[in-house]
Amino acid sequence: MDKEVLILKWLNNNLNDKELEAFKTLEDYNELVNLNSSLQSFKADNYDVSSELENVLSTIKGTKKQPKHWLNPLMRIAAILAICFSIFYYTTTLDTTISTKFAQKTTIELPDASSVALNSKSSLIFNKKDWKHEREVELSGEAFFKVAKGSSFKVKTKTGIVTVYGTQFNVKQRNNYFEVICYEGLVGISYNSREIKLKAGNSFLIINGEIIAKEKEKQSIPSWLNNSSVFKSLPYKMVIAEFERQYNVGITLIDIDPEQLFTGSFAHDNIDIAIQSITLPLHVTYSKSNNSITLKRE
Incomplete structure (x- = not known):
């Protein structure tokens, strides 16, 4: 969800639990909370619209010497509108992340x-x-x-x-x-x-x-758009880091040089096949436990 939509829904107290968690991860979260807290002190007091309307009408009929009865509600409304405009301007000028x-x-x-x-x-x-x-x-x-x-x-x-x-x-x-x-x-x-x-x-x-130096690129789009990561003579640690990003796992190397060069690829849609793709060429064994994988030299 766009950042601006999250902020506007938060201002309207209309976030569900999932959206609230997403809102808390925004980099501007603390500043937005502080800004909102500061604005609370400027909010107008709650008042009964019907009662205020009667006061205005009776005042107009009775006398025009004391305009306070109709002026105060209008000033409150104007203050609220000014605050809403300030919040709208602030949120619409924020960066989108x-x-x-x-x-x-x-x-x-x-x-x-x-x-x-x-x-x-x-x-x-x-x-x-x-x-x-x-x-x-x-x-x-x-x-x-x-x-x-x-x-x-x-x-x-x-x-x-x-x-x-x-x-x-x-x-x-x-x-x-x-x-x-x-x-x-x-x-x-x-x-x-x-x-x-x-x-x-x-x-x-x-x-x-x-x-x-690299060879001329022959593909028309990057391999990752087709759910595959391809490597040509790159340090093994970079292969491992990309594998961790694609599968949300942690990998531990034992007796393996992370700087050794690797040429090969792995798919993003099958972790079992993918792990074999990056271990068999180097004669490396592996073991899995939940979201952790251990690679060890044979």
């Missing part, structure tokens, strides 16, 4: 009809109000973008900034890992004061701060 959990993927449509497919354990932040002036998102994790043609489109990550004008590309930013693959159009990457341009089929990869 979309996050996925372990073993979860989602697709987002941006205000300009651009679409973003978000991989598991990732988040995307953008501002609807400023979108016409600046098409910009912040990404943590992995996402595939189909950008509608228009003004400059930027994807900000902790490692670098990706700039495009209408294209399809994938961005993955994890711990000590940053990769951009261009599938269509032209992509520009700002990294350490450098500007790198990628044409369709080209990619840019950094692992532990080192730029890694």
Whole structure:
């Protein structure tokens, strides 16, 4: 559910238990609660509408010397309207944050009809109000973008900034890992004061701060969109981390070098087949217990 919808439902005391838990996970949760608490002191006292109306009518008929009887209710209403407007303005100018959990993927449509497919354990932040002036998102994790043609489109990550004008590309930013693959159009990457341009089929990869050369991309879309993770000469620890994200499990390695390179793949829809895909090539045994998996060298 969109962030703004959660906030508005919360203001109306209309959240169910599931929505309330989602609201509590918002990064602005504490600020919103504090703001609401502060606004409570400005709320008008409850009053009987019928009684107040009679007072107003009798006052108008009797005398106009003391306007307090009709002025106070109007001032109360005006105060309430001012507070509601302030809350509405505050909530509509907030950033929208979309996050996925372990073993979860989602697709987002941006205000300009651009679409973003978000991989598991990732988040995307953008501002609807400023979108016409600046098409910009912040990404943590992995996402595939189909950008509608228009003004400059930027994807900000902790490692670098990706700039495009209408294209399809994938961005993955994890711990000590940053990769951009261009599938269509032209992509520009700002990294350490450098500007790198990628044409369709080209990619840019950094692992532990080192730029890694890659072969030309032959696929038309990222493998994860087809529920599969593919690896080419990548450290085994990165394979394990991706497996944990896709299946929401914890994996422990025993007598296994996490830096050894792995080439292979695993599917996202069958954990038993997937675990064999990442253990058999390395002659590794495994054992499962609930949401924990232990891998051990034979």
